Amino acid sequence: MPRLRGRIIIFLVTLLVLLRLERMAVEQSFNGPGPLQASTDLVIPPGGIAATGAVLARAGAIGNPLIFRIAVFLTRADGPLHAGEFLIPARSSLADILRILRQGAPVQHQVTIPEGLTGAEIAKILNAASPASGSVATPPEGSVLPQTYDFTLGTKREAILARAQKAMQRSLDAAWAQRDPALPLQSPQQALTLASIVQAETPVAAELPKVAAVYENRLAMGMKLQADPTVIYAASGGQTSGGMPISRADLANPSPYNTYAHPGLPPGPICAPGLAAIQAVLHPASTQALYFVATGTGGHVFADNFKTQLRNIETYRATLAAQAAP
Numbered sequence: 001m002p003r004l005r006g007r008i009i010i011f012l013v014t015l016l017v018l019l020r021l022e023r024m025a026v027e028q029s030f031n032g033p034g035p036l037q038a039s040t041d042l043v044i045p046p047g048g049i050a051a052t053g054a055v056l057a058r059a060g061a062i063g064n065p066l067i068f069r070i071a072v073f074l075t076r077a078d079g080p081l082h083a084g085e086f087l088i089p090a091r092s093s094l095a096d097i098l099r100i101l102r103q104g105a106p107v108q109h110q111v112t113i114p115e116g117l118t119g120a121e122i123a124k125i126l127n128a129a130s131p132a133s134g135s136v137a138t139p140p141e142g143s144v145l146p147q148t149y150d151f152t153l154g155t156k157r158e159a160i161l162a163r164a165q166k167a168m169q170r171s172l173d174a175a176w177a178q179r180d181p182a183l184p185l186q187s188p189q190q191a192l193t194l195a196s197i198v199q200a201e202t203p204v205a206a207e208l209p210k211v212a213a214v215y216e217n218r219l220a221m222g223m224k225l226q227a228d229p230t231v232i233y234a235a236s237g238g239q240t241s242g243g244m245p246i247s248r249a250d251l252a253n254p255s256p257y258n259t260y261a262h263p264g265l266p267p268g269p270i271c272a273p274g275l276a277a278i279q280a281v282l283h284p285a286s287t288q289a290l291y292f293v294a295t296g297t298g299g300h301v302f303a304d305n306f307k308t309q310l311r312n313i314e315t316y317r318a319t320l321a322a323q324a325a326p
Helices: 002-031 049-059 065-074 094-103 119-127 159-175 188-201 205-221 229-235 275-282 306-324
Strands: 040-044 085-086 109-112 149-153 290-293 298-303
Touching: 002 094, 049 188, 049 205, 065 094, 065 109, 085 094, 085 149, 109 119, 119 159, 149 159, 159 188, 159 275, 188 229, 188 275, 205 290, 205 298, 290 306, 298 306
Parallel strands: none
Antiparallel strands: 040 085, 109 149, 290 298
């Protein structure tokens, strides 16, 4: 009898040890470092726990899909797993993975729309944005605010475009409400149109208020704007507002967008201006300048009268000749 009791005690102790070891193994499997060698973006499909476990196993994020399914079941009070694209850091534990799939933010992708692009150029950028879905047509000129937009896997490109257009409308309305008095502009749309010309004229941010002032001085005096970007826009059929040489035939183009041929503002924007260009138009520099010409070394030089403008043009030509000399 004593021998039997001893055997029973040994059996119970052994069982307790085994249970303790099993619990430690389970805890290690749940909380210990996982097998994933490098941080990885994983796309979790909407297909249930088994499908999720299969994706994780194929990627090497978990070692045993069955243990994963058991862990999901035992922690089901923490909430459902979500589909989407998630970043799984290297060596993530099973507990970490479940927390990411339940509470983590999906991976954010970005698409950048630079200042000065036409609607056609913006549509190309959006339609090439991966991994968005669907497609967009060419948006109305100047309707998009140039900046970087975040989006998640599968976001409709139309939705990204709609956000960009709402951003432009909000920014334009807010800027117009704070405009300087006595501007020769009658509406936010006119401001947007002029801002698009200013944007296309110079890549130098510090020059934007000066270029805006030149054009607004001309508008106030009834002078033609004679803005080269409008000529390029007309000659390209609205495809671009820069990067093209201008011919005499282009200057004579009867398009209403050609500000060499027609007085005042063109019918609408020629590109998407950034917020800095819009602010420049609504808060132009204090200057009497009516002309400007490129320096040939970056930026522009400004003139109050045509005589000074002619001298600046000669300087510009001499600079180009010197640069072309062997």
